Amino acid sequence: MYGAPALPPDFVSLPYANPNAPKGGKVVFGNTGGFDTLNPFTLKGTAPWQLRFWGYESLMGRSWDEPFTLYGLLAESIEVPEDRSWVEFTLREEARFSDGSPVTIEDVLWSYETLGTKGHPRYRGFWTKVERMEQTGPRSLRLTFNTIDRELALIAGMRPILKKAQWQGKDFGTDELPGAPIGTGAYVVKNFEPGRFVTLTRNPDYWGKDLPLHRGTRNFDEMRLDFFGDATVLFEAFKAGELSAVREFNADKWDSVYNFPAVTRGDVVKSEIPHQRPSGMTGLVMNSRRAPLNDWRVREALLLAFNFEYINGTVTGGVQPRITSYFSGSELGMQPGPAAGKVQKLLEPFADTLLPGTLDGYELPQGDGTKRNRKNLRKAMKLLADAGWSVTDGVLRNTDGAALNFTVLIRQGDGELKTITEIFARALERLGITLTAETVDNAQYVERQTAYDFDLTRYRRELSLSPGNEQRYYWGSDGVSQPGSRNLMGMESPAAEAMIDAMLTATEPEDFTAAVRALDRVLTAGRYVIPFWRFDAGRIAHVKEMRFPEYLPIYGDRTEFMPDVWWYQKD
Template identity: 40%
Template structure:
């Protein structure tokens, strides 16, 4: 064969080899979960829910509950300060008017393998830390390794399907995956905060410190009064301030958080003009505590803004690590004894709805009997999951709001008897003959009024509920140690649930002190449902798998569901402004501003004594 023929044959063989490979993925400005087009094109100017001409300036004052002793939010040690995430940039950032779409931030372009086995981020050359040092691929590699090896256990779980991270060039980094079945993984890697490798070279990443950290985001920490307050100042030469994704955002020159250890005192602080904004989470306060001259004359504004997010699940959480709660009949019996209807009418002014799903306020909430598609997911697990999950719609007990729950108490007593419990000398004893006493761990004083009627209902069946109030630091420590019987816990959801479900329900997270598997679930069937949900290949499949998981969790009676509301209740002084259009899936505080021509109002109320600030 002549040289020219040999060259032609070689070229032909190379062409055939290339044709056999998957087509190269083109770098993109945004990622979506199922590869649908993003809302905003590559040349968009700003997000629809911002005011691109919002004025910059002023100080935005907020309250913070509890305390803090750390400026490192990525480890299990210490309690981090509110707002600390404002100092760090991530590879990508999520728009708040789409279910789950991310746009480039530190990474200007993103390239994903056609078979979803890797993702590559192309860093912007202009990206800088606050000390002027450029952000480079080695910082991304350092950040990933620090979080997964030394950070809170949730990161090891969150990024568990990554096999390696490689800095291909100073501005190019690639993550390789164990398999292509985790569609969400490229997007959750986009949420990776980029930490400064050079700064941590002389510091212990695992140390809960109050040293002012080096960041890269729109704000820097300016002042810390340990356990009392923290002040952030806007970075005037922030490298990303003119990116379309940031236009109209981060408008305050400074943001402060003052610590309060009592929400009642914090509310009085708002009315006294000690801070500017409050999201009200207590229905009684919203209905009765804002009858002040400042509200009546429009200086202090009360407003309900739409909240399109799934409300998730808040409930009284059973710790299955305690033998007393391992019998499902016991958990169902105790669930019968929470009288939501009376609580809602007497304590909440009828403001709430009862939660009946772990994905409440969304299309992922299971309703009615299982569909054929849901049964197809659940049927292979028959005998390993509650039988009712295969056929019956779940619903919480409903009372007449009179405070008399005889029917629910009879049901509870029957279930407890089936579990081997009985009453001896007016005290309930368990199957081992031990008097039943349950400790309810609590950090929020205003929640005690909700628990007292529940305590009374248990006492009528001879069960002693001990309400143990502790401060926030003790509460966090005991939760991490799993040292509780029951507590108020929440499992927030997004419009596109994915890898975080492992953090809530999977066996591998049960022993991680930083995980949100508060319940202590170790159930192979639930593990399988979680993995199937993460691997869903379409929106419809995701919904069906969420329904299936929802049914199994509900019929397991792992929590006593609480309540939800589909709006944000906010109060703010009238020198604060916000866009006319709110983001669908967020309150959007970063889009608000200080009105330059409005003098901050001073309340008629005498300022209360500052507690902790």
């Protein structure tokens, strides 16, 4: 995205991969919830999220040891002008689908247009910025863009490529296939039972096994996904030896419950994977499409009532620090105090529309560490009064007499969020507010999030060291009404969209950083999410036969770390 790629043209393998890793072994991972489709590319149904990464490839592949750099995968070359107003790819002649058929320009053209018009909404934003797409040679195509956006050339290289002939006579957005879409990846679906398991095997004829980008990766012979009703049952299955690895996100549990016999014997290893990426945002998102959550004062009151210090101590032992902004923990995060310099200059044109604290500085409420949290509750009550709410017979009501009630939508098996909600509800009771937990199965959870049918729900957005067009999908105004976007909070902010534009047109790193820091201010002072705690390191418990390289990428344990660069070795 900026500067030159870190790896030379003749690189042997990614720096965090072991080019001599042995092939073989079978591993089993676990998911909570279920699935009713193997197509991860449409809005219809729920697919195992791993399938997009294990079975499908793009024209370019990413190095997770650089903020945002791509190398050739299905494409052997890429050409762009200085202004990146277009991009041209040339396919590798040896690129093949898992059924052995060659990847053609026709497949690529069809994949771009189909995903952009009938695919999941996460693919559609890019398509609106393509002015034209054309074949320029037997194995080459060019995309010309209709907007100034330096990231589009890279995003174009990251679209998954599917086999057009498999969908002949079918509607991509609605029709179901008897199995999985055909991709070019190293793994193919061997067997599955909806809602219970999916088994994938490594394709012995995988076309890309000798590419430097993939040397030392995709090492397991077989990977199976088993599905469980909740996280507790999944963990018990791991303790019983039914699963090969689990990720743990609670530092207190990592220290207290991972002491079962297999760990003490050394049959299960606890590995911590540090990273340098931003904190992202984890917490309770508030749906501002619904009154009174469309009033920032009500959202701030809920932030004040959320006794983070007490809840953190109860749930994680108090060892995980709080997320302070969306990009906290990195140089992209907002700086304390009033906006200054380039950040101030970017935000000042929107001063009349920005919420309090955006320009002059905003910090999350801090409790006094006690269970009662009286000081913050008094502040919350004053804000609620300013917003037109008052207590009558112990119940907070508006001028029409309507009581203030909220519901937290919880996915079945999320015991941690149930605990958090119970503690939060007791605090809100003291303000006269009723907070109710509503637990639903996986299918209902996805359906209701897609339709924005909730007051509050769990929220997680991982953010990179090179944020770009995906930010519009996260916070753009189109997502206020478009079903299935990732703008769960329903924010509509011209300032946020202008900061994203500034990020995408920046040619100098300092201008890019200023734009991200300004966006971070708009998001954080928007008070859309009640932040939880940071994940400063990945925590993976795994059988001793599963190994990974000593050198770790700057992104740490991301989607393409485990299982991509791991291998199976008995001694």
